[in-house]
Amino acid sequence: MSLAPRARRISLVVPAGGYAVAVTTPEELATYIRQVAAGSDRAAFTQLFQHFAPRIKGFLQKSGATRELAEELAQETLVTLWRKAAQFDPNRASAATWVYTIARNLWVDEHRRTQRSPVDARGETWLEDLPMAEAPRVPEQEVLGEQRQRAVRTALAALSPAQAEVLQRAYFAEQSQSQIASDLRLSLGTVKSRARLALEHLKDLLDGTYL
């Protein structure tokens, strides 16, 4: 655990139209989360904030959240990360996937709260909870979260840009397939079959091990 890079060399990436963000490796991110869990390490937490909060905000805005809501949920995700840091298990999920799951659940909750319903949610329990936080442990089948993440990353890179685009957009909640179709100037049928093909292709690339 002492492998944490205390004084890191910070490199910056400035995406077109965006602003500079520090590049942090997946291993560093995982280490920071463990430092938060073990020692309430605020410096490590600040690194996590700087890496994830702007990405979550960008992700949620793409998903149809207003700037204010995206900002609020990005902050909420980081507060949740702090509280639940001990549940992070790098054997089950990479840091990015774990944080994605938290943001996803908060977004789903927010979305549902605004819907009319005869019953109020009780407490703050997530209906679906974090599926991987309570996954059964089966050592012989266990795959390292980071290993899976690398396989997924490689597979995504191998998809055609068009397939990667529709798959990526499938994760932006508010974008219905017809919205995607009009954005990309494609027919709805084309978007549907492209999404299906992308998923099939991804399955082939992951070779049945993960998907």
Place this chain on the structure above:
Amino acid sequence: MITHHPDDESLLAFASGQLDSGRGLLLSVHLDACQQCHRRVQALLSVGGEVLERAQPMELSDEALQRVLQRIEGTAPESKARVGVTSAPAARGLSRLDSCEVSAWRRVAPGMRYRSVLVPHAADGKMFVLGIAPGRSLPKHSHRDLEWTQVISGAFDDGRARFEAGDFDATDGLVRHQPVVTAEAECICLAHLSAPLVFEGWIARTFGRWIGM
């Protein structure tokens, strides 16, 4: 052994948070029982993690970090105690319904009972637990839209295939079926309907009215 699973698109919709709360809950019950789908959802969540990593970063307000640091001030992260000591998910059965309002069992016809389930924030559709005695059948029906079923215990055969504990089934408007419970035990299912069933015959229509479909 589980032989009937949700399709890719349903798992993707789950992983990307796009199922309504009723179907999301039903799928969670399947994932608790099914290692295979559980693993696949983890892979699809990893795709989500990757999409997040690639997302265009948007700058937060100046005081955002300060505000978050204030909120965690003086609180330590929760201890790990709860993690890993929960009962085996497969054995959880219907404990996922703890956050719902579940009625007592109600008998509707000989050998047939149900509990209605009110899911918080459910947008549409109806959810219920259905219990059908050994050898009994559900009245013949078709669907206007979509029915999702997760078998909790027992087994039934609807002429297309046999469904056992842990199996998931989705039927759409094209399927017209009559599930028959096998002789061994009562079959308990969690079912979600996104549109009313269309029952045939007087008894069946009465049954439908009883359970509010």
